Amino acid sequence: MSLKWTDVQDIAIELAECKPETDPRYVNFVDLRQWVVALPEFDDDPQHGGEKVLEAIQTAWIEEAR
Incomplete structure (x- = not known):
């Protein structure tokens, strides 16, 4: 399965699984963007990850971590 920026929920699940010690409420967008792009299944243009997409992720x- 390949992940695109539009796969917000799937990206959130992957991040929750690979970074269980991280509280997503305190993650800055620079780190978040780097972590998304570094996901093994991520296959999209890194430049398309704007602030609105990162906020949605x-x-x-946060919802996934509850």
């Missing part, structure tokens, strides 16, 4: 990750 962070929100989904």
Whole structure:
């Protein structure tokens, strides 16, 4: 399965699984973007990860971490 920026929920699940010690409420967008791009299944243009997409990923990750 390849992940695109639009796969917000799937990206959030992957981040929750690979970074269980991280509280997503305190992650800055620079780190978040790097972590998303570094996911093994991520296959999209890194430049397309704007602030709105990162905010949506962070929100989904917060929900996933509950």
